[in-house]
Amino acid sequence: MISLTTRQWEYYRDLIFELTNKELKLKYKSSMLGFVWSLLLPFSHALVYFVAFKYILRIKVENYALFLIVGLFVWQWFANSILAGTGAVLSNGNLIKKTRFPYEFLVIAVIISEWLHFILAFVTIFIFLAVYGIPPTIYWIFIPFLMLMQSVMNLGSAFLVSSITVFFRDMVWFINIFLNMFFYLTPIIYPIEMIPDRLKIFIVDANPMALFVALYRQIIIYGTIDYVYLSLAVVYSIVVFLFGWRVFAKLKWKFAEVL
Amino acid sequence: MSEKNQEVVIEVKNLWKTYVLYHHIVTSFKEVVLHFPRLFKKLRQSRFEVLKDVTFEVRKGEVFGIMGHNGAGKSTLLALIAGVIKPDRGTIKVKGRISPLLELGAGFHPELTGRENIILNGLLLGMTKREIMQRFDEIVEFSELGHFIEEPIRIYSSGMVARLGFSVAVHTDPDILLVDEVLAVGDANFQQKCLRKMEELRNNGVTMVFVSHSRTQMEAICNRIMTIDHGRVVSIEEINRHAEEKTC
Numbered sequence: 001m002i003s004l005t006t007r008q009w010e011y012y013r014d015l016i017f018e019l020t021n022k023e024l025k026l027k028y029k030s031s032m033l034g035f036v037w038s039l040l041l042p043f044s045h046a047l048v049y050f051v052a053f054k055y056i057l058r059i060k061v062e063n064y065a066l067f068l069i070v071g072l073f074v075w076q077w078f079a080n081s082i083l084a085g086t087g088a089v090l091s092n093g094n095l096i097k098k099t100r101f102p103y104e105f106l107v108i109a110v111i112i113s114e115w116l117h118f119i120l121a122f123v124t125i126f127i128f129l130a131v132y133g134i135p136p137t138i139y140w141i142f143i144p145f146l147m148l149m150q151s152v153m154n155l156g157s158a159f160l161v162s163s164i165t166v167f168f169r170d171m172v173w174f175i176n177i178f179l180n181m182f183f184y185l186t187p188i189i190y191p192i193e194m195i196p197d198r199l200k201i202f203i204v205d206a207n208p209m210a211l212f213v214a215l216y217r218q219i220i221i222y223g224t225i226d227y228v229y230l231s232l233a234v235v236y237s238i239v240v241f242l243f244g245w246r247v248f249a250k251l252k253w254k255f256a257e258v259l
Numbered sequence: 260m261s262e263k264n265q266e267v268v269i270e271v272k273n274l275w276k277t278y279v280l281y282h283h284i285v286t287s288f289k290e291v292v293l294h295f296p297r298l299f300k301k302l303r304q305s306r307f308e309v310l311k312d313v314t315f316e317v318r319k320g321e322v323f324g325i326m327g328h329n330g331a332g333k334s335t336l337l338a339l340i341a342g343v344i345k346p347d348r349g350t351i352k353v354k355g356r357i358s359p360l361l362e363l364g365a366g367f368h369p370e371l372t373g374r375e376n377i378i379l380n381g382l383l384l385g386m387t388k389r390e391i392m393q394r395f396d397e398i399v400e401f402s403e404l405g406h407f408i409e410e411p412i413r414i415y416s417s418g419m420v421a422r423l424g425f426s427v428a429v430h431t432d433p434d435i436l437l438v439d440e441v442l443a444v445g446d447a448n449f450q451q452k453c454l455r456k457m458e459e460l461r462n463n464g465v466t467m468v469f470v471s472h473s474r475t476q477m478e479a480i481c482n483r484i485m486t487i488d489h490g491r492v493v494s495i496e497e498i499n500r501h502a503e504e505k506t507c
Contacts, residue, residue: 007387010387010388010389011382011385011386011387014382014387014388014389015382017388018378018379018382018388019379022368022371022375022379025370025371025375026368026370026371029370094366094367095366095383096343097338097343098343098359098366098383099341099343099359099366099383099384100341100342100343101382101383101384101385253344253345256338256343256344257278257279257344
């Protein structure tokens with residue numbers, strides 16, 4: 001194993017802290033509502049889906065508003081991490097060309113910044129729980145673990161898109177289409193139960209986001225947990241992370257030449 | 260001078276570097292789809308050798324100059340020593356912490372204040388925040404920015420940015436300083452101050468690698484000058500410094 005000296009620990013900690021700080025500062029530099037915007041987006045989506053699906057398509061889901069909010073927040077976290085990931089390396093070209101530092105930290109900082117947003121958004125879920133009168137259960141202890149695993153997957157995805165975007169700028173367009181399709185093919189605005197059995201293997205079993213959304217809902221709304229889903233989600237996250245990380249490690253030596 | 264006995268801090272051996280001009284190859288998806296057959300042909304044409312079989316050593320405390328025309332490969336060589344790019348063939352061994360003075364202020368973010376940029380830049384150069392804060396006042400004082408340090412860099416003049424960039428780079432306790440024609444910036448007074456600071460660092464045993472196309476500037480500062488042309492080393496000459504002993 002690699003052992004780090006105290007000074008190295010201190011250095012990496014400072015680097016993560018300052019890069020994340022920069023990320024957050026630049027994001028809200030001249031916005032009046034700042035962080036509130038990050039909440040308004042998923043809430044506005046939730047409102048529209050609520051009206052469209054509850055009152056027009058008459059979907060039969062209990063506590064549909066809470067169901068939507070949980071799904072949309074979890075999805076938004078993933079989507080935002082990927083979108084922010086596309087610019088993580090590209091927008092720091094001048095730093096990369098000038099000095100050698102662990103470029104991975106640029107991506108890590110973006111992921112931490114998005115995680116902080118998710119945490120703050122997550123707090124609003126508790127308000128909904130109070131309104132619906134849903135009590136906490138013992139399964140809540142899984143929430144931090146679930147967040148950790150999703151962070152691992154988000155990080156892996158961000159490693160992948162951030163390094164590829166450097167060489168292939170059109171990636172941003174591709175990502176937008178991909179996320180849009182992925183969103184509707186993931187059980188976020190509709191429940192898993194509505195998916196025909198023969199499609200479940202693609203839409204749920206092979207889709208880490210479907211698993212994560214389902215797991216959060218089980219824990220928060222239904223007070224239960226599916227351990228098969230959980231194990232699958234862990235495996236997918238680690239695979240995505242390792243793949244993204246390997247690609248990043250291979251491509252990072254060319255960053256300074258291309259940027 | 261007994262530099263012959265000093266340890267080697269930069270060792271470059273049979274270094275080759277080929278650039279692939281990625282911009283020539285793929286810029287967009289459209290390009291890939293429409294011109295697919297041409298891609299392979301382009302791939303071959305888009306390679307060009309920047310450095311060819313470059314070998315040299317720099318010893319501790321030396322001021323080493325690299326001279327050559329525009330496009331001779333000087334900046335690529337510096338980037339290789341700084342470790343931001345990798346060679347295709349050959350080896351580079353560098354001992355100690357490098358502080359690159361490549362394009363002053365290139366690592367700054369325009370929306371962050373001078374203070375925030377000092378911290379960020381210091382971290383990217385390998386210092387911990389504590390180490391930066393210990394030198395903070397010194398950095399600000401040297402840069403002569405005064406209360407502007409709390410303002411975002413975007414309102415600075417180019418001279419102010421260069422001053423701050425230089426100040427951070429020389430206060431990072433480097434073992435090796437890489438200098439890429441930076442002295443062309445700033446007013447005359449500040450240039451003098453920079454030269455004095457570098458003289459001081461040199462006396463403290465800091466190794467320096469200079470890149471320039473101006474021979475006069477190089478001769479005044481360097482112990483040895485290496486000339487490269489089209490990626491090849493043409494000569495490495497000792498500069499006899501006994502003749503002129505003037506302080507810059």
